[in-house]
Amino acid sequence: MTNVSTMTPVADQPEAPAKSGARLGLWLTLPAQLLVLFIALFPILMQVYISLTDWSPLDGIPWWRAHELWIGLLNYSDLIADSRFWGAMWRTLFVMAVCVPVQFLLGLGLAVLFVDDFRGKRVLYSTLLVPMMVVPAVAGYMFFMLFQSGGPVNDLLSIFTSDPVRIAWLSDPDLALIAVMVADIWQWTPLMFLILLAGMISVPQDQQMAAILLGASWWRRFFTIVLPRMKSIIIIALAIRVIEIFKIFDTLFIMTGGGPGVATETISVYIYKVTQQELIWSYVAAIALAILIVLSVVSVFAIKRMQRGQET
Amino acid sequence: MQRSISFEVFRYAVILAIVAISLVPTLWMISMAFKPIAEWSAAGADLTWWPRNPTLDNFRFIFGQSSTDLIVALERTAGRPIFASLLTATLGTVIAMTAGTSAAYGLSRFGQGGNLPLALIQLRLFPPMAVMIPVMIMWSFLGLIDNWFGLSLIYGIVTLPFAFWLMKTFFDDMPREIEDAALVEGCTRWRVFVRITLPMMRPALASSALFVFILNWSDYLIALLLTTRDWATIPVYMASLSSSMTGQLYGAKAALGVIAAVPPIIMGIAIQKHLVRGLTFGALKE
Secondary structure: OOOHHHOOOOOOOOOOOOHHHHHHHHHHHHHHHHHHHHHHHHHHHHHHHHHOEOOOHHHOOOHHHHHHHEOOOHHHHHHHOOHHHHHHHHHHHHHHHHHHHHHHHHHHHHHHHHOOOOOOHHHHHHHHHHHHHOOHHHHHHHHHHHOOOOOHHHHHHHOOOOOOOOOOHHHOHHHHHHHHHHHHHHHHHHHHHHHHHHHHHOOOHHHHHHHHHOOOOHHHHHHHHHHHHOHHHHHHHHHHHHHHHHOOOHHHHHHHOOOOOOOOOOHHHHHHHHHHHHOOHHHHHHHHHHHHHHHHHHHHHHHHHHHHHHHO | OOOOHHHHHHHHHHHHHHHHHHHHHHHHHHHHHOOOHHHHHOOOOOOOOOOOOOOOHHHHHHOOOOOOOOOOOOOOOOHHHHHHHHHHHHHHHHHHHHHHHHHHHHHHHHOOOOOHHHHHHHHHHOOHHHHHHHHHHHHHHOOOOOOHHHHHHHHHHHHHHHHHHHHHHHHHHOOOHHHHHHHHOOOOHHHHHHHHHHHHOHHHHHHHHHHHHHHHHOOOHHHHHHOOOOOOOHHHHHOOOEEOOOEEOHHHHHHHHHHHHHHHHHHHHHOHHHHHHHHOOOOOOO
16 A cells, blocks of 8 residues: 555556547546555555554644654654563464464365265355354354353363363463364355365366376376476465454454453553554554564565466 | 275265264254253253254244243344344345445456455455454444444445455356447447346356355354344344353344354355355355
8 A cells, every 4th residue: 555656556457548548548447546545545644653652532622733743753752662562462473373274274174075066065065154144253153152151162171071171261361262273263264165175176177187097196196297387376375364364353342342351462452452442543553553564564565476476 | 996895884974973063062052942941941961962852932032922931031132133133134144245246347357456456365364353343433433333334234245245256256157248249239338248248157246245144144253243123133132042040042142043053054055066165265166
């Protein structure tokens, strides 16, 4: 968003358009351009301005007079020293480091099982996709119920033990994070499966057939032919999950509210709490801007690299 | 491909196990939704997997019928939040699809707006939390907080990337011969777009719109920040279904959860052919 105008188009340029077409094209793209500008340019300028002040909606002055509370870069130096922020950051990255590989391996395994035809494939395939279509907030509520101390998760665990299990999952700092990750894995493994299966199906058959004729084992074919051909789709699938887990909020917030204490507080939950409960909006603006800058740099770099990768 | 019997057995065993795991949470909620109060209020050992006496009481309760077993009456019923969710998700879809479709056509056919693909991917990339402070300030300045239009507008912007990318891949796939023929006949480019291209793209438009609708319908965070009461959507309202007197109203929440969860599941299955395309920004078209 920050350097929109310097971006080069990803699309193939169509053949030289006629003049009237070019004008119509401009008109047609105008609404989208305006919406992007509306959500990118103005908010970011406002964010920069407010982040340099000590303004909060409780101060009783409108935001445009926030300069009366000018504090320069103090919010940013606070941010560097904010252990709760860094705690939330590491926690988010930890959830990412656990959930993304698990979702990937489960999704890949399922995709392997689904790649050729068998009886009941269509129905089972559709059924497997259900979790990702459940509204995340509702999923959060489901898992909130499931992980109650008298709930079904403990009932299931009780089958394996002599005494009934009564673990208070969501009020234990360590277990709450596990419960939250279980919910994310439940909901988003289907997405990995869906994308990886589509990628696997699109791998051309001829090379595999040749490899079979040459007597290559299944594992060998999988690792030397199928997986390398899926490289770009695997990167996309992983990138989608990394991005989404970085934003993780709905399910988690409903299950634990970031608690107990700060045990499940991720970046989004932390920002939400400072916004809604502590109302220090200028500080939130600084946090948000810092995140936007880091993500912009990372994303531009990553997209440029991917484009270069596609060309070669 | 030749596969051994033992592989087939293994395949079914694993798939059925995973299908079971992926269905249990949803089924548990459905079961809760049909349990009478006595069966869910005692959040203790006697929770059963199936309702012993199935009832529609929970559904009646959230729509305002007071119940004899439960002393509390609802201050607000679920009707209004359901309407709010429906209206804002629909209008958001209209905004996203209108701007997205026309921009996608402008880029796909006339090469205009070359900055949009990346700008929109970046828009998708950033956590909504990270632009919410200015949005909240702007929205309250414009009087759009807790307002149907305010929520619809932000939904339209947030899902614009999906509408744009989906329609762009559909336009890129569409053969141009028919459009060219109409141009030769003397149609203006605008007429070609409105009279020929759009009607031909009806199935694509429908799938994209459903996809965008599911995303809007699924939102929680934005509604949490931008609505307070009148236009609270289903997930925001759901939190009010608990009180200090009764604790969590499990059954009522489950009933509302079922109402919220069913439409996107049906729509999602209806458009599953295009899900991959939508989710990967057209990088992969199944």
